[in-house]
Amino acid sequence: MQLPAVDDVSFEVKKGELFGLIGPDGAGKTSIFRILTTLLLAEHGSAWVDGFEVIRDYREIRKIVGYMPGKFSLYPDLTVAENLNFFATVFGTTVKDNYELIKDIYVQIEPFKDRRAGKLSGGMKQKLALCCALIHKPSVLFLDEPTTGVDPVSRKEFWEMLNRLRMQGITILVSTPYMDEATRCDRIALLHNGKILSIDTPENMIKSYPEQLYAIKADQMYLLIKSLRKYPEVLDCYAFGEYAHVSFKIPFEEYLLEAYLGAEGLSGIEIKPTAATIEDYFIKLLKT
């Protein structure tokens, strides 16, 4: 039997919202995007984009949405300006008409406008792709993993651009595998194996995290996690960057734990309370 890429998914995005689909690779983000942009037909169920049904009214939807696929999909042998002009005319408009909308982004790549798109850096490519997706003033913008493979500075810039676009009233659906980007969205859906685990604002998700989390560090990471998992009062424990994130069944005494870990042969122990993140929330959801 074939595994469905997307199963029993239902969500609603409000007009003018910046909505994030967050999940690891293979969660079904791209499939959802392709169904909504009329590129794929779902076996069951229905969906609407800006009042149009994705199967029956696919022609209408294709006129009003902007779509940026996960893979860089512009013409590498055309220049920056040529790509932009081409997509403008495909949608029956001109760069001049909608220049206001893309100005902020386009000025950053304008110095390279005679360079072939294939020769741009990763961040530049994404900016150009965003310009091309925006050039016809779409009412809904679909961005499939726009920040994957982009350096941290460009990622930050990219999210700031999205924020400005949202201010102009464009509804934006964006997907990303990076949990730390979730907080930049108005609301997010956490996806795993084709199912939505939770939909809410990132703040609410973090707030609803039931336990107090602790970040614990030691010189011997692997041994630390092994020891913590044996400790009877520990509810959950997993690696999180250079720390281990730990939650406890009952309020615990820090000195007792420190003594225990010391007895286990660990050194350089550091214990501090920490706020839960979306990733902690996601891990919690996966385990329940």
Add this chain to the structure above:
Amino acid sequence: MKQFINFVRKEFAHVMRDRKTLLILFGMPVAQILIFGFALTNELKNSKLIVFDQAKDPASQEIIARIEASRYFEVERNLSNAAQLESVFKEGKIKMALVFPAGFNASLLHGHHAQIQVIADASDPNAANMLTNYVSAIIQDYQRSLSKSSLSPYRIIPEVRMLYNPQLKGAHNFVPGVMALVLMLVCVMMTAISIVKEKETGTMEILLVSPFKPILVIISKTIPYLILSLLNVGSILLLSVFVLDLPVNGSVLLLFAESMLFISTCLTLGIFISVKTSSQQVAMLISLMGMLLPTILFSGFMFPIENMPYLLQLFSNIVPAKWFYIIVKSIMIKGLGFSAIWKETLILVAITAVLLIISLKSFKIRLA
């Protein structure tokens, strides 16, 4: 309309910026014409000719001198008896023999009428045919110069004998064949890649999520190749006229119009392949194996269709190059007009229309 022009401009940019492919597109026809052309003409220059002169009089000497002076022949030696003829041909070096009967000059002067026997090695029918034509022309030339100084015309009748292959089967001219081949190669392969390339690079994904029309994409993809191919037809014709001395006997305009039709057929065939496949490699393979091979085999260019089994003869009817080959031969070599080739033209139009409709119908408006 503006949208369409923009599409075409974009396709031109794709084609013109791919220098290597462009070089192949223009270099291939030139190379093929020259290779095919000189492989043939080299052999025809300085062909070895043997003379069996039983007359040894002024007329026969004059003809031999004229033949020797032409760049086509190298007179090898004189034979002393007829029995030597056969063994000399069997050696294979001699391509042609000229036999003058005894009293050649006398019968020419008194009877105004004489005969020469021309024997050609027709195992290479193309060469044999051309060589006899050359010899006949030289003899006729001599005959004309002779007739100028006399009231009643002199007639020298070359009696041609084709050794080994009297019917000259497979003796065709290659330019129409190369033309069909080159156009097929360029048009089918290039367009076959073009749409599938957009699928591979993912640009098709964006194009689909836009209000474009499939017919627009299809037509705009073909236009650059249509123009390039017409340029190729031009260069092939120029080469064949000025380098290979093969004139266009019929209307050049008609030839171009028919070429345009055949190019369109090939382009739609390429589009059809492109629509049906999902990777450039597969598209390339299909157009090479599936299109080039039948073109070579079933166009009648290299192998005579009449000799094929009935089923294969039937199959050859759906090979567009076969019809185009007939058309080009009729116009270029036989010098015929449209009335002689309307049927072939109609068949090409029908094939093109069917392919175009199927391509449009199977153009996927979604990804899967």
